[in-house]
Amino acid sequence: MAKNKIKWPIYHILIGGLAIIMLYPILWMVLSSFKESRLVFVTAQTLLPHPWEWGNYAKGWEGVAGYSFGVFIKNSFVIVIVATFGAVFSSSLVAFGFARNKFIGHGLWFGIMMMTLMLPADVVLVPQYIIYTKLNWLDSIRPIVIPQFFGVPFFIFLMLQFIRTIPAELDEAATIDGCGKFRLYYKIILPLIRPSMATAAIFSFYWRWEDLLGPVLYLNSPSKYTVSMGLKMFLDSESVSNWGPMFAMSVLSLTPVMLIFFIFQKQIVDGISTSGLKG
Amino acid sequence: MGLSNPLTTSPRAYRAKKPLGQRLRRNLTGYAFISPFIIGFLCFTLVPMAISLYLSFTKYNLFAPPRWIGFDNYIKMFTGDPKYMHSLKVTLLYVFVGVPLRLGFALFVAMILNTKSRMVGAYRTVYYLPSIIGGSVAVSIMWRNIFSDTGIINGMLGFFGLGPVSWFGNPDAALFMLITLSVWQFGSSMLIFLAGLKNISGEMYEAASVDGAGFFRKFFKITLPLLSSVILFNMVMQTISAFMTFVPAYIISKGEGGPMDGTMLYSLYLFRQAFMFNNMGYASAMAWVMLLLVGVMTGILFKTSKSWVFYESGGGK
Structure with missing residues (x-):
């Protein structure tokens, strides 16, 4: 017992110290977003701004290329909402299909799905770009959102694991009562797998919100730019070194992500632990 | 329906x-x-x-129809394009230094956090946060700036009496900067390890303690073997995603892959070949070599581990 009492503070100093080191860069950026641009690197070693410069946020909000940052945020939200709806809905259908239906080729398609889970996206980058060009989908959100409506392997896998925990007797009872497969899906299974759908929705939100490659390739007019593109444009015009506004908008872009993280922490942790979803 | x-x-x-x-x-x-x-x-x-x-067997620039050139793209990659070879080298370095560091760190912290202390939840949250925001442009911008000449990293080095490092002037330093960003995001692997550790019953460790096993013996004889499938899963997924890292390299080097191609990761070079120089055929060949490399690496990982549980037959729960 005595040994543990000595160990205890050392443990917390060690693990707490590491936590502070981990968080320090984020804290530095948040506080630097309240510093005058010319002071950001002059006073890089002190955390607290002096004086507090609130104007960075107003200046950053004015955006780049004549478009307010509000436009980028709205564009991002449209993509995120449409893509997430498509991804969660279609993935739940496919997951139910794999979990509760026997059909010829079940193993084959399941294997293919697990393979696509590990397929490097770069392999299809060029041909997809060519296909979307030919379809005249460029400079629209279609190349970014439409593929999400065909099931996302990670989410399928996540929901599949969840459906497997639902007792099969439930299906049998429903079938005896004359319930068809589709009714079984939306009346019984769908309400029960809501937690895993929430997890999928959270990750879909993160991935679409942070996505840079899609917008870089497919959105050409600044009026359609997303938050990631807006930040990139800030960086490209960095020669004027307006660090303050750039940090301010970076912090703003992380705010929804952080909010969701703190509200839905349990779902996120469960999602990662059960399926190996990557943040 | x-x-x-x-x-x-x-x-x-x-x-x-x-x-x-x-x-x-x-x-x-x-x-x-x-x-x-x-x-x-x-x-x-x-x-x-x-x-x-x-x-991948053609020369194609999106405007003129593709022209069949056989294996020329593949031959050029390995014999006529030093920049490609350099990019491959940088990427392999990034993967083989970054992934083990990240996983080692994740396992270390997961083991420390695998206690019943009330604070564990809070620490877990803090350690996991970087993984959640790590892929964003904002974090890459942040990383770029904490490593700037007068940024906090050089300030910290100065505190220990170490000279300022020009992170953007030295290709090796720039790659190191990318690796630290990847290690900083060890949280998701840590969570998977934690879930795995929770499944190992405490009785096993107690029995081992009774038999006089020390910490290292318990680690190598109980923890590692029982975690092996989780480790393998982590390794495979992390290796693949590390191989495809794009955003940090693109943002930190402002799309150029500099200094002196020090941050020219494979995906970035592929992106530049395809969408800046319109070498669609060459970029496709690059993509296939990447697929092959990832496939071989994954194959080696799977082959070397016998304790891998296949999902379809194993996960009947």
Whole structure:
């Protein structure tokens, strides 16, 4: 017992110290977003701004290329909402299909799905770009959102694991009562797998919100730019070194992500632990 | 979707049906449910892969029709394009230094956090946060700036009496900067390890302690073997995603891959070949070499571990 009492503070100093080191860069950026641009690197070693410069946020909000940052945020939200709806809905259908239906080729398609889970996206980058060009989908959100409506392997896998925990007797009872497969899906299974759908929705939100490659390739007019593109444009015009506004908008872009993280922490942790979803 | 009409399929009618029709219906229902995946797989994966394979043997700039050149793209990659070889080297360094560091760190912290202390939840949150925001442009911008000449990293080095490092002037330092960003995001692997550690019963460690086993013995004889499938899973996924790292390299080097191609990761070079120089054929060939490399690495990882549990037969729960 005595040994543990000595160990205890050392443990917390060690693990707490590491936590502070981990968080320090984020804290530095948040506080630097309240510093005058010319002071950001002059006073890089002190955390607290002096004086507090609130104007960075107003200046950053004015955006780049004549478009307010509000436009980028709205564009991002449209993509995120449409893509997430498509991804969660279609993935739940496919997951139910794999979990509760026997059909010829079940193993084959399941294997293919697990393979696509590990397929490097770069392999299809060029041909997809060519296909979307030919379809005249460029400079629209279609190349970014439409593929999400065909099931996302990670989410399928996540929901599949969840459906497997639902007792099969439930299906049998429903079938005896004359319930068809589709009714079984939306009346019984769908309400029960809501937690895993929430997890999928959270990750879909993160991935679409942070996505840079899609917008870089497919959105050409600044009026359609997303938050990631807006930040990139800030960086490209960095020669004027307006660090303050750039940090301010970076912090703003992380705010929804952080909010969701703190509200839905349990779902996120469960999602990662059960399926190996990557943040 | 009237594929199985519940009103006409009363149990008796169902049983009375011909087995063949029944089987057909069952198959059709199954395929109806997974049809989004099948269509998506054909349109967005299989057909593009076929196109990509074809293009990799051509010279194609998006405007003129593709011209068949056989293996020229592949030959050029390994004999006539030092920049490609350099990019491959940088990427392999990034993967083989970054992934073990990240996983080692994740396992270390997971083991420390695998206690019943009340604070564990809070620490877990803090350690995991970087993984959640790590892929964003904002974090890459942040990383770029904490490593700037007068940034906090150089300030910290100065505190320990170490000279300021020009992170953007030295290719090795720039790559190191990318690796630290990847290690900083060890949180998701840590969570998976924590879940794995929770499944190991404490009795096993107690029994080992009674038999006089020390910390290292317990680690190598109990923890590592029982975690091996989790470690393998982590290794495979992290290796693949590390190989495809794009955003940090793109943002930190402002799309140039500099200094002196120090941060020219494979994905970035592929992106530049395809979309800045319009070398679609060459970029496709690069993509196939990448697929092959990732495939070989994954294959080696799977082969070397016998304790891997295959999902379909294993996960019946």
